[in-house]
Amino acid sequence: MRQLEYFVTAAASGSYSSAAKKLFVSPQAISKGVQVLERSIGVGLFERGPNGIALTSFGETFYEEAKSVLESLERLQNMAARYQQEHAASLTVGIHSLCFRENGGTIDWNDLLGFHDAHKDAAPIFLEMRGDSIFDAVVGGEADFGITVPKDSYSSEVESVLLKRFPLAAVVSSSDEDFASKDAVTIKDLAASYLVLFSEEDAFNSFFIEQAREDGIALGISPLQIRAVSDIDFVIGHSQYTVRPYQHATRTTRSDRVRILPIIGADHGENAMPLTIFWKKDRKLTELESLFVEMVVNLYRAAESPQPEVG
The missing domain is CATH 1.10.10.10 (Winged helix-like DNA-binding domain superfamily/Winged helix DNA-binding domain)
Structure with a gap:
């Protein structure tokens, strides 16, 4: 030829x-x-x-x-x-920034690269995204799967698997006298300060605000809106706070000018937010897609399992 x-x-x-x-x-x-x-x-x-x-x-x-x-x-x-x-099989996944280990989460980029290497013929694509964008991408058909906090307004349009429930923490200024004697806070304790919301994270924000509403508490909202992975210097010296996954806050916050306080319920129980992997409703998963869901579920199960003591 x-x-x-x-x-x-x-x-x-x-x-x-x-x-x-x-x-x-x-x-x-x-x-x-x-x-x-x-x-x-x-x-x-x-x-x-x-x-x-x-x-x-x-x-x-x-x-x-x-x-x-x-x-x-x-x-x-x-x-x-x-x-x-x-x-050809294809796979596109939108993943919330806070899910990555570098941001205090569970998923390591190497886990995704390993899956890619094992399925190069499908050329899977993994996108770090914000919560609102992930839902829009999955429902709009631009992504096959999303990993983020579930959004009630899309509950009838997606199917999901719960990966974990992660406890929440408030990041407050160390100089805020309202929290000086506290090792943990309730939503009621936080009501006197101003909540700094995450931009483009309706599901995350709504979960916490709804918890307050159920407790009959009206939260003060700061005029600031920030990215979920932004530094927390904005709370220093101010009567405002941000709510983050406890694991994220403890792994990524190094400043001694802020405090990380677990948020507990009125009954002193854990205040935990769900994290799911989801896809468009009525989608029949291919073998490749089922393998990916299984891998992600196992990652979170392994992270939750108690580690053996050494020595």
Whole structure:
């Protein structure tokens, strides 16, 4: 097929040098390829002279047939590429920033790269995203799965698996006298200060605000809205706080000018927020998708399992 390509390009170009430029090879490679083709079929295709090359009478007929063969090959290749695109397994996952280990979460990038290496034919894509964007991407068909806090307004449009319930903490200024003597706080304790919301995180914000509403507490809301992974300098010296996963706060907050206080219920029980992996309702999971869900579930189960003592 390569010899046919060299011949057809040379015939169309009128010279070996022009054909070589189009095919990114040397003129010698074109000349040798044509000679091998001529020996193979036993008939000359070009007349060679001082002014270059010209097709023989047989070469003209052979050129039309060879061109047709190459066009048919290209159609076959395009047909195979379309089939592969339409039928190949694919996987796109939107993952909340706080789920990653570097931000205090459970998922390590290496876990995702390992899954990719094991399923390169599907070329899975993993996107670090904010909560609202994840839901919009899954429901809109731009992503196959999402991992974030569930959003009530989408509950009828998605199916989900609970990964864990993570306890919440308030990050407050160390100079705030209202919390100086406390090792934990209730939502009522926080009502005297101002809550700094996360931007584009309706599900996360709504969960905490709804907990307060159920307890009959109206929360003060700060004019600030920040990203979930932003530094917490904005609370220092101010009567305001941010609510974060306790694990995230303890792993990523290093300042001695703030305090991390677990948020407990009125009955002193844990105040925990759910985390789920979800997909569009009525979607029948492929084998690859089921394997991915299983991997993520196992990651969280392993993280929750007690570790053996050493020594």
